[in-house]
Amino acid sequence: MNESSLMTNLAGIELANPVLLASGTAGYGLELDGLLDMSRLGGLILKSVTIEPWAGNAEPRIWETTGGMLNSIGLENIGVEALIEDVLPRISEIGVPLMASIAGDTVRAFARLASRLESTGALAAVEVNVSCPNVERGGIQFGVDPNATAAVTTSVRENCTMPVFVKLSAAASDLPGIADAASRAGASGLSLINTVPGMAIDPVSRSPRLGNVTGGLSGPAIKPIALKAVYDCFRATGLPIIGGGGIYDAGDVIEFLLAGATAVSIGTATFQDPARATKIVEELPDAVTAAGATTTAELVGRLRTPRNASKGKR
Amino acid sequence: MNESSLMTNLAGIELANPVLLASGTAGYGLELDGLLDMSRLGGLILKSVTIEPWAGNAEPRIWETTGGMLNSIGLENIGVEALIEDVLPRISEIGVPLMASIAGDTVRAFARLASRLESTGALAAVEVNVSCPNVERGGIQFGVDPNATAAVTTSVRENCTMPVFVKLSAAASDLPGIADAASRAGASGLSLINTVPGMAIDPVSRSPRLGNVTGGLSGPAIKPIALKAVYDCFRATGLPIIGGGGIYDAGDVIEFLLAGATAVSIGTATFQDPARATKIVEELPDAVTAAGATTTAELVGRLRTPRNASKGKR
Amino acid sequence: MPSWRDHLQRLRVAEHGPALVRAVVARNERVAARVCVLDLRLEEDVPAPSAGQFFLVDCGGGREHLLRRPLSVMGYDPAPQPALIFLVEVVGWGTRRLCAMQPGEKVGLLGPLGRGFGAPAGRFSLLIAGGMGIAPLLFLSHELKSREQACDLIAGFRDSGQVFGGRQDIGSPNGVCTEDGSMGGRGKVCDGLAGRLSEFGYTSVFACGPGGMLEETARVCAAAGVPCQVSLDSRMACGLGMCRGCVKQGAGGANLCVCKDGPVFDSTQVFD
Amino acid sequence: MPSWRDHLQRLRVAEHGPALVRAVVARNERVAARVCVLDLRLEEDVPAPSAGQFFLVDCGGGREHLLRRPLSVMGYDPAPQPALIFLVEVVGWGTRRLCAMQPGEKVGLLGPLGRGFGAPAGRFSLLIAGGMGIAPLLFLSHELKSREQACDLIAGFRDSGQVFGGRQDIGSPNGVCTEDGSMGGRGKVCDGLAGRLSEFGYTSVFACGPGGMLEETARVCAAAGVPCQVSLDSRMACGLGMCRGCVKQGAGGANLCVCKDGPVFDSTQVFD
């Protein structure tokens, strides 16, 4: 089994393999230089940017939990102009597809960000972050509302020609309905899932562990939730999906592919080991073989569901 | 610090301490006899019952995940008549407050169950399970819809005089809104949270780990999600709350009290150790002292939130 | 549906019911590439287990690996200090942890659980083990022999990395085969079972192993008119019949609660 | 806001940047009730750390405890085989795991990370340590002395369960006190600091310890006109400046990235 077995077509973007670094856990990519061979990645999703630089939330911003972590960074970022001027020229040298992630508190802001980023010619796609649990406006409030999600998607779609991935949260009563709204509004694909809203408290000082009180849960703890989100949305929309949430090894990647993801994103696991994503790329061919396949592409959505999976039999 | 420091008034029910066994992880209580001293519990919430006996879902039904487990039991239960005839007379001997949990696929079914159970005189309260992720109808579909939740609550409220706790799922876009709907419909309190929808896949056989494909996630992995649900719903409604989800030790109990729970439920941790709930009761006075309090009651909702917890500062 | 009345009748048997006890690793011996024998000294007493019963073992997973792992009793020594012997194959986190334990480390146990093997029909029993299924059958063989009831035990393994050939105090199988022929005969343990039943005139069969092997064994026994008891495998959470997590569908669609009503069932309860 | 231009300028320094390496526990010595000294032999080379820099240590938590733990370098020996020395106080899962490690066990390291202490102003430095803050200050004291720059190191601890009095190859503090008086003098390490500064004529102060102690030190130094560098503590995820998890609000509300722009800052950057 060779490297070509990992070739991935993600909504028209050719990736050498389906393994991407997730938004926000790999910064602007440059920080990881020297710690992993970034040219071996399928691609890189940059930290979400807003129009203006943003300072983020009160400290403390992170807390480890059982099998995961909470964060309330609050989208601290350098702003789109600094991204374009300082980051893109240098990170483009790596030679793998780059995706920008955009966040805004108005529909117009998303549209402006998309068109401004498209003009650089340096990006393969844009990810629309309507699911950040850590900002007052424009985050998860958009992503749990089908109309707001559709409005943002439409305006991004109309303001750029790049593939548009809408990143959603699992904290929606009717996630497939929201995915469908994004699909109808012209999304090229979905990105699932963002962190799950949560909190932690110090039982001695009685204070919240995060300065922002609540935050977003990520890591292996949420993997079952993320897998179901991918499974449900793949069945509801058939759109290409970037699946992630708790991925830690190549076996986890196979699970996401089977649930319906075309590519995957590695987030929190990068903290455990900055080189984890490339290790996963190395392990992936064997995991594909173990699953009885010869390419990752042929595993997408190929979960073998039992015949007798009936809910509530008597 | 003595035992009286744990006395709890839960919507008018006097509990010796705030520690309850959760529904579904302690069966009908009788099974645990001899393994823990049940008379030392605050109370016991029985496995959810339906009008007719119910056989549950296809196997396999459980799968361990990082920091938690998935289950898709599908409400297998002996039916309300067997509960009344065979279980209640024997379990009542323990002498701690008992709560029944009821599940149905119509509003009428919930009402019938409540009135039938009230007639026994053996129960301190009823928990309304509108949040089971593992049944085709009448589970989480009710619990993520404010109107359905209100309709079920109203009909239970009108058909019994016991305190009514509505058990909700965190998988709702607007959980505080649903809690509020339950409150307006006459709920005496809330029970938060039921398991979180999720799934797992065998990356070798390509099959789901559960016969029912999807299931509900419980255990420490979901504790941050559960705490936030309690915090949000306490602030939205002020109702007494039975908080739970991933509780493992007395420190976890303090976290839930601070977030706004009046009592707590121990679920999955009972599998790790059938006597865990009573161990928690034993540890609780020290944890209360460590939190700088003299009674559990004075900790309820007393999270110390920072002054500067502003979302998205610049 | 099983009889719920029966189910409830069996509850509240605290006197002879399972116990929560602590044990200390007295010895941990690697007996094959992936298998070890764990001798545990009990710090408190437990009701005497019978063959086919099992314990839920707390491998020290804490919050991170919550569930206890089911392990069949392979040997039990009531005196002078009560001790249990388990056979463990490394398949995942918990069994890896157990096989890495050093003498002196503590383990939490819940048991004995479930219903073990019933009395054999007739005078000559065949015990058929697949993989770690050998553990409860060595215990059964020991029990039968101590009651002077004749039996043969044959054991099949995937490969030599799994073969456990017995130990003096526990006994050993009468024959061993591996699927890849790397040790003992080559083949599956129930190959030629029909011929063996008639040739030696076994009057009762006991089987423990993978599902496919149990089904094949049950089929051959049914055809030959030999009563057969099978011990089932299932994932478990409580081990006490209360969570309904281990339930499997048996003959006629009935719910079989493996941890409480089993793990041993008459093969006709399990297979149509 | 910090200058983002600056931030990005400091990126892509792979040549001298941190490395991901494996190390082997060479020695693990309990030096107080809650504290141990861990000598790690590096299997690969790392850029030479300077005093105040730290490593993110993978304590083997896998999926269950994902984050690496930050530990300051207390000692570094480049030859013959490069080795690092850390001082570890048990406070939770990761530090408990580290302190239980046996010689021969492997540990993953990421580092050296951050910016260490800058050059002292003037000729006579005072180093003030609170708790485990002694680790980087012993390293700094060693560095200063090897450059023949004079310094005194005073160390305060909560109680005797935390006291580390130094080791021959690392050096030791000039004075030790505990808050409960259970070892050395009784009191806090910055009690009477103003008097000490003027009495001995220190020209530069370096401090590492709890937030309150740093603030007090900074205040006294500012009043006395003595330049002061402080090393901050913060929870960390990446250690590389990319997740913004460690960011603290400094003077004038500026964002301080503790892992990358710190942990050492000029006290005026931190406190208004």
Ligand SMILES: Cc1cc2nc3c(=O)[nH]c(=O)nc-3n(C[C@H](O)[C@H](O)[C@H](O)COP(=O)(O)OP(=O)(O)OC[C@H]3O[C@@H](n4cnc5c(N)ncnc54)[C@H](O)[C@@H]3O)c2cc1C
């Ligand atoms: C009644 C009974 C008796 C058993 N006796 C023995 C024995 O004597 N020796 C032995 O080596 N094995 C025995 N097993 C199988 C043993 O329980 C599993 O191999 C073990 O639970 C795997 O745990 P793990 O953490 O290593 O694997 P993981 O795959 O990490 O476990 C994940 C989860 O799945 C469960 N699980 C995985 N495989 C099995 C399985 N085959 N059966 C039940 N649950 C499983 C685990 O308990 C755990 O909850 C028995 C099983 C049962 C039901």
Ligand SMILES: Cc1cc2nc3c(=O)[nH]c(=O)nc-3n(C[C@H](O)[C@H](O)[C@H](O)COP(=O)(O)OP(=O)(O)OC[C@H]3O[C@@H](n4cnc5c(N)ncnc54)[C@H](O)[C@@H]3O)c2cc1C
């Ligand atoms: C730059 C720097 C240098 C440090 N140097 C040392 C040293 O030399 N010796 C020493 O004993 N300790 C040092 N610490 C503190 C040490 O990192 C924590 O005590 C340790 O991370 C606690 O981990 P745990 O798993 O034992 O505790 P847990 O409470 O289980 O940890 C939970 C989470 O919180 C984080 N955390 C908890 N306490 C702290 C803390 N005080 N600082 C940062 N993160 C924390 C952990 O990293 C982990 O992510 C240093 C901290 C920093 C930031």
Ligand SMILES: Cc1cc2nc3c(=O)[nH]c(=O)nc-3n(C[C@H](O)[C@H](O)[C@H](O)COP(=O)(O)O)c2cc1C
């Ligand atoms: C520290 C941190 C920062 C994050 N920042 C962003 C972000 O800026 N934009 C975004 O879309 N997602 C962000 N995420 C979410 C991740 O991209 C990812 O969707 C989530 O963490 C789940 O995946 P994981 O479990 O692999 O980390 C962030 C996550 C973490 C832990």
Ligand SMILES: Cc1cc2nc3c(=O)[nH]c(=O)nc-3n(C[C@H](O)[C@H](O)[C@H](O)COP(=O)(O)O)c2cc1C
């Ligand atoms: C095996 C299993 C069965 C359950 N059955 C029920 C049930 O019948 N009714 C109900 O309301 N909740 C049921 N629950 C949910 C628990 O009561 C509890 O809300 C949930 O597991 C979260 O708490 P925990 O993390 O402490 O387990 C079940 C949970 C498990 C793990």
Ligand code: FES
């Ligand atoms: S394992 Fe809980 S009922 Fe069998």
Ligand code: FES
């Ligand atoms: S720890 Fe990630 S930026 Fe500092």
